[in-house]
Amino acid sequence: MKRINALKLIAAQFEDELVICNIGFPSRELYAVKDSVNHFYMLGSMGMASSIGLGLALAQKRKVVALDGDGSLLMNLGSLVTIYNQKPENFILVVLDNECYGSTGSQCTYATTVDLSRLAAAVGFKNIFKFTDPEKKLDLKTVLEVEGPVFIHVKVEAGNADVPVIDMEPEEIKERFMVGLK
Amino acid sequence: MDSSEAVYKGLKKAGVNFVVSLPCVNLGKIMEMVDCDPDIIHIPVTREEEGFGICAGAYMGGKKTAILMQNSGLGNSVNVLASLYKLYQLPLLMVMSHRGTKGEFMSAQIPMGEATPGVLDALEIAYFLPKTPEDACKILSGAWLLSEMGGSPVAMLLEIEYW
Numbered sequence: 001m002k003r004i005n006a007l008k009l010i011a012a013q014f015e016d017e018l019v020i021c022n023i024g025f026p027s028r029e030l031y032a033v034k035d036s037v038n039h040f041y042m043l044g045s046m047g048m049a050s051s052i053g054l055g056l057a058l059a060q061k062r063k064v065v066a067l068d069g070d071g072s073l074l075m076n077l078g079s080l081v082t083i084y085n086q087k088p089e090n091f092i093l094v095v096l097d098n099e100c101y102g103s104t105g106s107q108c109t110y111a112t113t114v115d116l117s118r119l120a121a122a123v124g125f126k127n128i129f130k131f132t133d134p135e136k137k138l139d140l141k142t143v144l145e146v147e148g149p150v151f152i153h154v155k156v157e158a159g160n161a162d163v164p165v166i167d168m169e170p171e172e173i174k175e176r177f178m179v180g181l182k
Numbered sequence: 183m184d185s186s187e188a189v190y191k192g193l194k195k196a197g198v199n200f201v202v203s204l205p206c207v208n209l210g211k212i213m214e215m216v217d218c219d220p221d222i223i224h225i226p227v228t229r230e231e232e233g234f235g236i237c238a239g240a241y242m243g244g245k246k247t248a249i250l251m252q253n254s255g256l257g258n259s260v261n262v263l264a265s266l267y268k269l270y271q272l273p274l275l276m277v278m279s280h281r282g283t284k285g286e287f288m289s290a291q292i293p294m295g296e297a298t299p300g301v302l303d304a305l306e307i308a309y310f311l312p313k314t315p316e317d318a319c320k321i322l323s324g325a326w327l328l329s330e331m332g333g334s335p336v337a338m339l340l341e342i343e344y345w
Binding site for chain 2: 046048052053054170173178
């Protein structure tokens, strides 16, 4: 499955969830398929999606979904340990795993040889869902109902969709998100 | 006033209610005070950069945030400070134990200690160098407002002689 299609299927199932979306093409693709005041698009700080999501989940009660990637999670693996220890019930970490650094020319990551779900299990995550079958529908109904922290591992194809850059200023992205939260 | 208590009181007066930390021998007492405070969420983190990410999310979720860290961790965090904090104009109080300053016994601390002010300058992050606990408390009390109005982190460097 192409990542943009996975994002389309995932975002369609969100209702009131707050979404922190990873830097680069993932944010551009999400913005193209569905925009919402509940979306915070990262334009920099690679690796920080799961951390920003964790902080947001600990600070307030609404459900938070961080859309991360394999390369960016590998850049901040300590985050898994902190999330596990803090046990935020309202936090879902989604890793869209294409086994490469997609926004920089699809150079391979070590996710080609390391199973990130098993890594999360080794850290202690109890609720892990892995979607590998491209034909299987990405049904998040159960996932969105279980108590967090939840780790969702979605295998996607390498490659980016031909979508434009996000035409919002960073401060506009932040302000809109924070006003929506109040 | 005790040097650690002064920092804790300053953070409280500033309204800080969310703190991430990485230890330094000089920050131990402050970390304990923060940890025992039921009105502060305290999150120990694995790396400073991660802590900055967590604080960014917590701020957007309505918290007043601070990080307790050693200056060595500033080196781990330059990109997140530039491309998250500066880019989105996010506030944060950075309380940093500044090792490698006058009185340092460990030579390994000196290179990063000397580089620290220059790194903050390059990031255009304002920093204070209080000499007494009274100064530290007073400065921190008003620092959140300064940080939020300025749309940028504000740092406090606590040199070895401060303690």
